[in-house]
Amino acid sequence: MGHHCCTKQKVKRGLWSPEEDEKLIKHITNHGHGCWSSVPKLAGLERCGKSCRLRWINYLRPDLRRGSFTEHEERTIIDVHRILGNRWAQIAKHLPGRTDNEVKNFWNSCIKKKLIAQGLDPNTHNLLSPHQIPVLNANNSKNIDSTKPVFSIINNTSSQTKDVKKVQPFRPHLNANDHGMNHNLYENSLTHQSSNLNYEDYNLVLKNDVKYDQSTLGFSSQHLVESTKMPMLLPLSSSSQPLDFGTAMQSWAANSDLGEAFEPARRPEAYQEMLQPTMVGQGVVAQGLDLRGGGVVQSQTNVDMGSFDGCNIDLEFMEAALMPTMYTNVGSLDQLAWDCN
DNA sequence: AAAACATACAACCGCACCCGT
DNA sequence: TACGGGTGCGGTTGTATGTTT
Numbered sequence: 001m002g003h004h005c006c007t008k009q010k011v012k013r014g015l016w017s018p019e020e021d022e023k024l025i026k027h028i029t030n031h032g033h034g035c036w037s038s039v040p041k042l043a044g045l046e047r048c049g050k051s052c053r054l055r056w057i058n059y060l061r062p063d064l065r066r067g068s069f070t071e072h073e074e075r076t077i078i079d080v081h082r083i084l085g086n087r088w089a090q091i092a093k094h095l096p097g098r099t100d101n102e103v104k105n106f107w108n109s110c111i112k113k114k115l116i117a118q119g120l121d122p123n124t125h126n127l128l129s130p131h132q133i134p135v136l137n138a139n140n141s142k143n144i145d146s147t148k149p150v151f152s153i154i155n156n157t158s159s160q161t162k163d164v165k166k167v168q169p170f171r172p173h174l175n176a177n178d179h180g181m182n183h184n185l186y187e188n189s190l191t192h193q194s195s196n197l198n199y200e201d202y203n204l205v206l207k208n209d210v211k212y213d214q215s216t217l218g219f220s221s222q223h224l225v226e227s228t229k230m231p232m233l234l235p236l237s238s239s240s241q242p243l244d245f246g247t248a249m250q251s252w253a254a255n256s257d258l259g260e261a262f263e264p265a266r267r268p269e270a271y272q273e274m275l276q277p278t279m280v281g282q283g284v285v286a287q288g289l290d291l292r293g294g295g296v297v298q299s300q301t302n303v304d305m306g307s308f309d310g311c312n313i314d315l316e317f318m319e320a321a322l323m324p325t326m327y328t329n330v331g332s333l334d335q336l337a338w339d340c341n
Numbered sequence: 342a343a344a345a346c347a348t349a350c351a352a353c354c355g356c357a358c359c360c361g362t
Numbered sequence: 363t364a365c366g367g368g369t370g371c372g373g374t375t376g377t378a379t380g381t382t383t
Contacts, residue, residue: 037368054352089371105350
């Protein structure tokens with residue numbers, strides 16, 4: 001069955017021969033493609049217009065960049081995919097000379113598997129839940145103590161620790177000093193306070209609860225605070241409505257200049273201030289630096305800490321939102337969002 | 342050496358959207 | 363407004379090639 005546009009004609013399918021390629025190139029070079037449905041006839045091809053278009057766009061176009069993807073391109077794909085999902089055509093626009101088909105194939109054949117092997121859901125870029133994690137090859141697990149949970153939730157009231165995640169550590173393939181940041185690896189346990197958070201709890205979450213283990217190159221929330229831009233660094237909001245944590249995170253991720261590393265060592269006072277949220281009703285006022293402007297935020301975005309209850313806080317989202325700082329090579333997500341609209 | 346299996350990628354298919362009639 | 367042609371896009375399939383057994 002051919003395409004509806006060419007059912008009337010006898011069309012050839014399957015791989016293109018060099019002769020067919022030559023005919024198509026010659027025709028388009030001399031006359032342009034015009035209306036694709038008329039190309040086969042004019043070019044002397046027994047193909048449908050759709051097939052000609054695809055062949056030209058994906059393979060014959062002179063401005064195509066052939067060859068394997070560079071690490072830089074790979075990072076760009078991951079970055080943009082995180083924001084856009086499977087919008088291959090949009091993603092390909094960020095990679096000059098690459099086609100949507102090429103990007104899609106590369107994703108499916110390579111990147112997807114890498115992310116899964118790293119314990120990340122390739123669709124959401126979040127950590128996979130235990131049942132989603134494939135039986136990882138034994139070779140890869142020798143450095144990993146699978147009996148040790150990577151994540152746990154501490155129930156404040158009972159002080160019991162409930163294991164909720166057991167994932168392979170995420171291992172970004174970047175060099176440690178990419179983008180001027182110290183990209184260590186996720187490996188260490190992240191613990192997170194859950195229900196009945198009060199100010200102290202929240203502070204504890206930020207300051208003390210999560211540990212960074214240099215010896216194992218652990219990557220913890222504390223380190224995230226220091227090396228990237230914690231969701232505390234929210235864009236200024238004119239809204240008096242408290243945002244739920246997820247919304248706040250999204251807002252933060254969409255407005256942060258992710259290409260710039262935060263350096264607490266240079267601004268210790270501001271850094272301290274960043275870690276001092278105050279309560280407003282049920283919300284916590286996010287207070288700290290406006291990294292885009294480089295100044296201390298005077299007004300704040302309310303973060304509804306109620307959404308921490310039952311640990312509905314999306315730690316996965318938080319990590320996903322932070323991830324661009326590891327991979328990013330787009331100037332900012334703002335820019336990206338504009339590019340894609 | 343050959344069969345089985347895995348991988349990469351080219352190509353196809355169906356759907357949605359746009360635009361002119 | 364409805365319809366049909368053209369186009370673009372994302373998912374899926376098919377096939378060539380490489381690797382393992």
